[in-house]
Amino acid sequence: MSAKKRIRVAIGLAAAGALTIGLAACSGGGDGGSGGDGGSDELTTVGFVAVGPEGAWREANEQNIQDTFTEEAGYDLKYAPATNLDQKSQIDAFTSFVDEGVDVILLSATEASGWEDSLKRAQEAEIPVILLDRGIEPDDDSLYVTRIAPDNVEVAKEVGAWAAATFPDGGNYVVLEGPAGVGVVNERNEGFDEGLGDSSLTKVDAQTANWSAEEGKSVFETMLKSSNNDIQLVFAQNDEMGLGAAQAAEEAGLVVGQDVKIATIDGTKNAMQALADGQLSYVHEYNPLFGETAMDVVEKALAGEDVDSYIVVPSEAFDSADAAKAVLADRKY
Numbered sequence: 001m002s003a004k005k006r007i008r009v010a011i012g013l014a015a016a017g018a019l020t021i022g023l024a025a026c027s028g029g030g031d032g033g034s035g036g037d038g039g040s041d042e043l044t045t046v047g048f049v050a051v052g053p054e055g056a057w058r059e060a061n062e063q064n065i066q067d068t069f070t071e072e073a074g075y076d077l078k079y080a081p082a083t084n085l086d087q088k089s090q091i092d093a094f095t096s097f098v099d100e101g102v103d104v105i106l107l108s109a110t111e112a113s114g115w116e117d118s119l120k121r122a123q124e125a126e127i128p129v130i131l132l133d134r135g136i137e138p139d140d141d142s143l144y145v146t147r148i149a150p151d152n153v154e155v156a157k158e159v160g161a162w163a164a165a166t167f168p169d170g171g172n173y174v175v176l177e178g179p180a181g182v183g184v185v186n187e188r189n190e191g192f193d194e195g196l197g198d199s200s201l202t203k204v205d206a207q208t209a210n211w212s213a214e215e216g217k218s219v220f221e222t223m224l225k226s227s228n229n230d231i232q233l234v235f236a237q238n239d240e241m242g243l244g245a246a247q248a249a250e251e252a253g254l255v256v257g258q259d260v261k262i263a264t265i266d267g268t269k270n271a272m273q274a275l276a277d278g279q280l281s282y283v284h285e286y287n288p289l290f291g292e293t294a295m296d297v298v299e300k301a302l303a304g305e306d307v308d309s310y311i312v313v314p315s316e317a318f319d320s321a322d323a324a325k326a327v328l329a330d331r332k333y
Protein backbone atom coordinates (compact mmCIF):
# COMPACT_ATOMS: atom_id res chain seq x y z
CA MET A 1 0.00 0.00 0.00
CA SER A 2 1.49 3.34 -1.01
CA ALA A 3 1.98 6.04 1.54
CA LYS A 4 -0.86 8.01 -0.06
CA LYS A 5 -3.61 8.88 2.34
CA ARG A 6 -6.69 6.67 2.27
CA ILE A 7 -9.95 8.48 1.90
CA ARG A 8 -13.03 7.11 3.59
CA VAL A 9 -16.09 7.57 1.43
CA ALA A 10 -19.54 7.58 3.02
CA ILE A 11 -21.76 5.81 0.46
CA GLY A 12 -24.22 8.71 0.68
CA LEU A 13 -21.46 11.17 -0.11
CA ALA A 14 -21.26 10.02 -3.72
CA ALA A 15 -25.01 10.37 -4.13
CA ALA A 16 -24.71 13.93 -2.85
CA GLY A 17 -22.35 14.50 -5.73
CA ALA A 18 -19.47 15.36 -3.39
CA LEU A 19 -17.12 13.34 -5.57
CA THR A 20 -18.86 13.86 -8.88
CA ILE A 21 -16.61 15.74 -11.24
CA GLY A 22 -17.83 17.64 -14.30
CA LEU A 23 -17.00 15.38 -17.24
CA ALA A 24 -14.11 16.40 -19.46
CA ALA A 25 -13.00 14.70 -22.68
CA CYS A 26 -12.05 11.14 -21.80
CA SER A 27 -8.32 10.48 -21.58
CA GLY A 28 -8.87 6.71 -21.81
CA GLY A 29 -7.76 4.49 -24.69
CA GLY A 30 -11.32 4.04 -25.80
CA ASP A 31 -13.60 5.94 -28.08
CA GLY A 32 -13.50 8.96 -25.83
CA GLY A 33 -17.14 8.58 -24.93
CA SER A 34 -18.11 10.19 -21.69
CA GLY A 35 -20.58 8.83 -19.19
CA GLY A 36 -22.95 10.76 -17.04
CA ASP A 37 -23.99 14.23 -18.14
CA GLY A 38 -20.89 14.80 -20.23
CA GLY A 39 -23.10 16.00 -23.02
CA SER A 40 -21.58 13.60 -25.57
CA ASP A 41 -23.87 11.06 -27.26
CA GLU A 42 -21.19 8.42 -27.00
CA LEU A 43 -21.32 6.04 -24.06
CA THR A 44 -18.30 5.46 -21.83
CA THR A 45 -17.25 1.87 -22.35
CA VAL A 46 -16.46 0.01 -19.14
CA GLY A 47 -14.90 -3.46 -19.20
CA PHE A 48 -15.86 -5.22 -15.96
CA VAL A 49 -13.56 -8.20 -15.33
CA ALA A 50 -15.70 -9.84 -12.67
CA VAL A 51 -15.62 -12.91 -10.43
CA GLY A 52 -19.08 -14.23 -11.30
CA PRO A 53 -21.14 -16.65 -9.20
CA GLU A 54 -19.44 -17.09 -5.81
CA GLY A 55 -22.08 -16.39 -3.14
CA ALA A 56 -24.51 -13.79 -1.84
CA TRP A 57 -21.90 -11.07 -1.31
CA ARG A 58 -20.53 -11.35 -4.82
CA GLU A 59 -24.00 -11.39 -6.32
CA ALA A 60 -24.92 -8.19 -4.45
CA ASN A 61 -21.67 -6.47 -5.38
CA GLU A 62 -21.72 -7.31 -9.08
CA GLN A 63 -25.43 -6.56 -9.45
CA ASN A 64 -24.87 -3.17 -7.81
CA ILE A 65 -22.13 -2.37 -10.33
CA GLN A 66 -24.37 -3.39 -13.23
CA ASP A 67 -27.28 -1.39 -11.79
CA THR A 68 -25.06 1.69 -11.54
CA PHE A 69 -23.24 1.70 -14.88
CA THR A 70 -26.35 1.81 -17.03
CA GLU A 71 -26.87 3.20 -20.51
CA GLU A 72 -29.13 5.87 -18.99
CA ALA A 73 -26.18 6.93 -16.83
CA GLY A 74 -24.02 7.16 -19.98
CA TYR A 75 -22.20 3.81 -19.82
CA ASP A 76 -21.79 0.71 -21.92
CA LEU A 77 -20.86 -1.83 -19.24
CA LYS A 78 -19.34 -5.03 -20.65
CA TYR A 79 -19.71 -7.64 -17.86
CA ALA A 80 -17.18 -10.48 -18.04
CA PRO A 81 -17.56 -12.97 -15.16
CA ALA A 82 -14.79 -15.54 -14.70
CA THR A 83 -15.40 -19.10 -15.86
CA ASN A 84 -15.54 -21.20 -12.68
CA LEU A 85 -13.45 -18.61 -10.80
CA ASP A 86 -10.58 -19.30 -13.20
CA GLN A 87 -7.99 -16.51 -13.39
CA LYS A 88 -7.02 -17.33 -16.99
CA SER A 89 -10.54 -16.53 -18.13
CA GLN A 90 -10.24 -13.19 -16.35
CA ILE A 91 -6.88 -12.41 -17.96
CA ASP A 92 -8.35 -13.31 -21.38
CA ALA A 93 -11.30 -10.95 -20.79
CA PHE A 94 -8.94 -8.22 -19.55
CA THR A 95 -6.79 -8.60 -22.69
CA SER A 96 -9.86 -8.42 -24.93
CA PHE A 97 -10.95 -5.19 -23.25
CA VAL A 98 -7.50 -3.66 -23.80
CA ASP A 99 -7.48 -4.77 -27.45
CA GLU A 100 -11.01 -3.39 -27.88
CA GLY A 101 -9.90 -0.05 -26.42
CA VAL A 102 -12.51 0.34 -23.69
CA ASP A 103 -12.39 3.61 -21.78
CA VAL A 104 -11.87 2.02 -18.35
CA ILE A 105 -11.50 -1.43 -16.79
CA LEU A 106 -12.97 -2.54 -13.46
CA LEU A 107 -11.23 -5.59 -11.99
CA SER A 108 -12.36 -7.91 -9.18
CA ALA A 109 -9.50 -10.41 -9.16
CA THR A 110 -10.08 -14.11 -8.45
CA GLU A 111 -6.35 -14.40 -7.62
CA ALA A 112 -4.15 -11.72 -6.05
CA SER A 113 -1.00 -12.47 -8.08
CA GLY A 114 -0.34 -12.75 -11.81
CA TRP A 115 -1.72 -9.37 -12.93
CA GLU A 116 1.42 -7.34 -13.67
CA ASP A 117 1.57 -8.04 -17.42
CA SER A 118 -2.12 -7.29 -17.92
CA LEU A 119 -1.97 -4.09 -15.89
CA LYS A 120 1.13 -2.92 -17.81
CA ARG A 121 -0.66 -3.53 -21.12
CA ALA A 122 -3.61 -1.43 -19.94
CA GLN A 123 -1.19 1.30 -18.81
CA GLU A 124 0.52 1.32 -22.24
CA ALA A 125 -2.92 1.63 -23.82
CA GLU A 126 -3.73 4.48 -21.40
CA ILE A 127 -6.76 2.61 -20.09
CA PRO A 128 -7.29 3.30 -16.37
CA VAL A 129 -7.86 0.22 -14.21
CA ILE A 130 -9.88 0.36 -10.98
CA LEU A 131 -9.70 -2.57 -8.53
CA LEU A 132 -13.02 -3.48 -6.93
CA ASP A 133 -12.93 -5.39 -3.61
CA ARG A 134 -9.85 -7.54 -4.17
CA GLY A 135 -6.29 -6.23 -4.01
CA ILE A 136 -3.32 -7.52 -6.03
CA GLU A 137 0.14 -8.75 -4.96
CA PRO A 138 2.70 -7.28 -5.33
CA ASP A 139 0.69 -4.16 -4.65
CA ASP A 140 2.13 -1.74 -7.21
CA ASP A 141 -0.35 1.09 -7.14
CA SER A 142 1.33 2.74 -10.11
CA LEU A 143 -0.41 0.09 -12.20
CA TYR A 144 -3.97 0.95 -11.21
CA VAL A 145 -5.96 4.07 -10.34
CA THR A 146 -7.33 2.91 -7.02
CA ARG A 147 -8.80 0.02 -5.05
CA ILE A 148 -12.36 0.48 -3.80
CA ALA A 149 -13.27 -1.84 -0.91
CA PRO A 150 -14.06 -1.95 2.77
CA ASP A 151 -10.80 -2.27 4.69
CA ASN A 152 -10.36 -6.00 5.32
CA VAL A 153 -7.67 -5.53 7.92
CA GLU A 154 -9.76 -3.06 9.92
CA VAL A 155 -12.93 -5.15 9.57
CA ALA A 156 -11.16 -8.31 10.76
CA LYS A 157 -9.39 -6.35 13.51
CA GLU A 158 -12.80 -5.45 14.92
CA VAL A 159 -13.81 -9.11 14.80
CA GLY A 160 -10.61 -10.01 16.68
CA ALA A 161 -11.21 -7.31 19.29
CA TRP A 162 -14.78 -8.59 19.81
CA ALA A 163 -13.42 -12.13 20.21
CA ALA A 164 -10.81 -11.05 22.77
CA ALA A 165 -13.45 -9.16 24.77
CA THR A 166 -15.92 -12.05 24.53
CA PHE A 167 -13.41 -14.62 25.78
CA PRO A 168 -11.46 -12.83 28.55
CA ASP A 169 -10.37 -16.22 29.92
CA GLY A 170 -9.33 -17.54 26.50
CA GLY A 171 -10.48 -20.69 24.75
CA ASN A 172 -9.86 -22.61 21.53
CA TYR A 173 -10.73 -21.12 18.15
CA VAL A 174 -10.59 -22.13 14.51
CA VAL A 175 -10.55 -20.09 11.31
CA LEU A 176 -12.52 -20.98 8.17
CA GLU A 177 -10.66 -19.18 5.39
CA GLY A 178 -11.48 -18.22 1.85
CA PRO A 179 -9.52 -19.89 -0.98
CA ALA A 180 -5.70 -19.80 -0.88
CA GLY A 181 -4.30 -17.09 -3.12
CA VAL A 182 -7.17 -14.64 -2.66
CA GLY A 183 -5.80 -11.36 -1.28
CA VAL A 184 -8.56 -10.72 1.26
CA VAL A 185 -7.78 -14.00 3.08
CA ASN A 186 -4.37 -12.77 4.24
CA GLU A 187 -5.74 -9.32 5.04
CA ARG A 188 -8.46 -10.82 7.23
CA ASN A 189 -6.03 -13.11 9.05
CA GLU A 190 -3.71 -10.17 9.64
CA GLY A 191 -6.52 -7.99 11.01
CA PHE A 192 -8.01 -10.71 13.20
CA ASP A 193 -4.63 -11.48 14.77
CA GLU A 194 -4.07 -7.76 15.37
CA GLY A 195 -7.48 -7.42 16.99
CA LEU A 196 -6.86 -10.39 19.30
CA GLY A 197 -3.93 -8.51 20.80
CA ASP A 198 -2.66 -10.39 23.88
CA SER A 199 -5.81 -12.50 24.18
CA SER A 200 -5.26 -16.00 25.53
CA LEU A 201 -7.51 -17.43 22.81
CA THR A 202 -5.63 -20.26 21.09
CA LYS A 203 -5.88 -21.06 17.39
CA VAL A 204 -6.23 -24.86 17.15
CA ASP A 205 -6.93 -25.08 13.40
CA ALA A 206 -7.34 -23.03 10.23
CA GLN A 207 -8.52 -24.39 6.90
CA THR A 208 -10.11 -23.10 3.72
CA ALA A 209 -13.77 -23.82 3.13
CA ASN A 210 -13.72 -21.90 -0.17
CA TRP A 211 -16.40 -19.32 0.81
CA SER A 212 -19.01 -22.13 0.75
CA ALA A 213 -21.65 -23.13 3.34
CA GLU A 214 -21.38 -26.80 2.37
CA GLU A 215 -17.62 -26.84 2.84
CA GLY A 216 -17.89 -24.71 5.97
CA LYS A 217 -20.13 -27.38 7.44
CA SER A 218 -17.98 -30.35 6.44
CA VAL A 219 -14.69 -28.72 7.47
CA PHE A 220 -16.06 -27.68 10.87
CA GLU A 221 -17.60 -31.12 11.41
CA THR A 222 -14.12 -32.60 11.01
CA MET A 223 -12.58 -29.97 13.29
CA LEU A 224 -15.15 -30.73 16.01
CA LYS A 225 -14.57 -34.48 15.76
CA SER A 226 -10.79 -34.12 15.95
CA SER A 227 -11.01 -31.81 18.96
CA ASN A 228 -13.75 -33.71 20.74
CA ASN A 229 -15.97 -30.60 20.41
CA ASP A 230 -13.49 -28.53 22.42
CA ILE A 231 -13.76 -25.41 20.22
CA GLN A 232 -15.30 -22.26 21.68
CA LEU A 233 -15.02 -19.87 18.74
CA VAL A 234 -15.19 -19.97 14.94
CA PHE A 235 -13.88 -17.04 12.91
CA ALA A 236 -15.43 -17.60 9.49
CA GLN A 237 -14.02 -15.24 6.88
CA ASN A 238 -17.39 -15.00 5.15
CA ASP A 239 -21.06 -15.56 5.98
CA GLU A 240 -21.63 -18.76 4.03
CA MET A 241 -18.82 -20.62 5.78
CA GLY A 242 -20.09 -19.40 9.15
CA LEU A 243 -23.63 -20.55 8.38
CA GLY A 244 -22.24 -23.95 7.44
CA ALA A 245 -20.32 -24.11 10.71
CA ALA A 246 -23.53 -23.28 12.58
CA GLN A 247 -25.21 -26.31 10.96
CA ALA A 248 -22.29 -28.52 11.95
CA ALA A 249 -22.41 -27.23 15.54
CA GLU A 250 -26.13 -27.96 15.77
CA GLU A 251 -25.69 -31.48 14.38
CA ALA A 252 -22.94 -32.07 16.93
CA GLY A 253 -25.42 -31.20 19.69
CA LEU A 254 -23.78 -27.84 20.45
CA VAL A 255 -25.72 -24.62 21.10
CA VAL A 256 -24.37 -21.60 19.21
CA GLY A 257 -23.96 -18.73 21.64
CA GLN A 258 -23.46 -21.06 24.60
CA ASP A 259 -21.11 -23.95 23.64
CA VAL A 260 -19.56 -22.20 20.65
CA LYS A 261 -19.68 -18.71 19.17
CA ILE A 262 -19.45 -17.99 15.45
CA ALA A 263 -18.26 -14.70 13.95
CA THR A 264 -18.49 -13.94 10.23
CA ILE A 265 -17.72 -11.21 7.71
CA ASP A 266 -20.02 -9.90 4.92
CA GLY A 267 -23.37 -8.98 6.50
CA THR A 268 -25.60 -10.62 3.88
CA LYS A 269 -29.30 -11.09 4.62
CA ASN A 270 -29.06 -14.77 5.54
CA ALA A 271 -26.30 -14.08 8.06
CA MET A 272 -28.15 -11.15 9.58
CA GLN A 273 -31.25 -13.33 9.94
CA ALA A 274 -29.10 -16.05 11.54
CA LEU A 275 -27.63 -13.48 13.94
CA ALA A 276 -31.15 -12.33 14.82
CA ASP A 277 -32.11 -15.99 15.41
CA GLY A 278 -29.05 -16.75 17.54
CA GLN A 279 -27.40 -19.08 14.99
CA LEU A 280 -24.48 -16.69 14.61
CA SER A 281 -22.86 -14.57 17.34
CA TYR A 282 -21.28 -11.64 15.48
CA VAL A 283 -21.44 -10.39 11.88
CA HIS A 284 -19.21 -7.68 10.46
CA GLU A 285 -20.48 -6.06 7.30
CA TYR A 286 -18.18 -5.90 4.29
CA ASN A 287 -20.34 -3.48 2.36
CA PRO A 288 -20.64 -4.58 -1.30
CA LEU A 289 -22.79 -1.64 -2.43
CA PHE A 290 -20.20 0.80 -3.75
CA GLY A 291 -21.32 1.22 -7.35
CA GLU A 292 -21.95 4.96 -6.93
CA THR A 293 -18.46 5.44 -5.53
CA ALA A 294 -17.01 3.43 -8.43
CA MET A 295 -18.86 5.61 -10.93
CA ASP A 296 -17.54 8.81 -9.32
CA VAL A 297 -14.02 7.39 -9.38
CA VAL A 298 -14.40 6.46 -13.08
CA GLU A 299 -15.49 10.03 -13.84
CA LYS A 300 -12.58 11.48 -11.89
CA ALA A 301 -10.08 9.11 -13.56
CA LEU A 302 -11.36 9.88 -17.07
CA ALA A 303 -11.26 13.59 -16.27
CA GLY A 304 -7.59 13.17 -15.37
CA GLU A 305 -8.16 13.99 -11.71
CA ASP A 306 -5.91 12.49 -9.04
CA VAL A 307 -7.50 9.65 -7.07
CA ASP A 308 -6.15 8.23 -3.82
CA SER A 309 -4.80 4.70 -4.08
CA TYR A 310 -7.37 3.14 -1.73
CA ILE A 311 -10.96 4.23 -1.23
CA VAL A 312 -12.35 2.64 1.90
CA VAL A 313 -16.04 1.75 1.94
CA PRO A 314 -17.39 2.08 5.51
CA SER A 315 -18.88 -1.08 7.02
CA GLU A 316 -20.71 -1.72 10.28
CA ALA A 317 -20.35 -4.40 12.99
CA PHE A 318 -23.34 -6.25 14.46
CA ASP A 319 -22.71 -8.00 17.78
CA SER A 320 -26.17 -9.06 18.93
CA ALA A 321 -29.56 -10.37 17.82
CA ASP A 322 -31.10 -7.00 18.60
CA ALA A 323 -28.56 -5.20 16.42
CA ALA A 324 -29.43 -7.51 13.53
CA LYS A 325 -33.18 -7.18 14.06
CA ALA A 326 -32.84 -3.40 13.94
CA VAL A 327 -31.58 -3.44 10.34
CA LEU A 328 -33.10 -6.61 8.83
CA ALA A 329 -36.23 -4.99 7.41
CA ASP A 330 -34.28 -2.45 5.33
CA ARG A 331 -31.39 -4.73 4.39
CA LYS A 332 -30.42 -4.07 0.75
CA TYR A 333 -28.36 -7.25 0.31
Ligand code: AHR
Nearest residue numbers: 054055057133184211238
Ligand atom coordinates in the same frame (compact mmCIF):
# COMPACT_ATOMS: atom_id res chain seq x y z
O1 AHR B 1 -13.60 -10.58 -1.57
C1 AHR B 1 -14.75 -10.56 -0.74
C2 AHR B 1 -15.15 -11.94 -0.38
O2 AHR B 1 -15.43 -12.70 -1.56
C3 AHR B 1 -16.42 -12.00 0.47
O3 AHR B 1 -16.19 -11.82 1.83
C4 AHR B 1 -16.90 -13.37 0.12
O4 AHR B 1 -18.21 -13.65 0.53
C5 AHR B 1 -16.72 -13.32 -1.38
O5 AHR B 1 -16.85 -14.52 -1.96
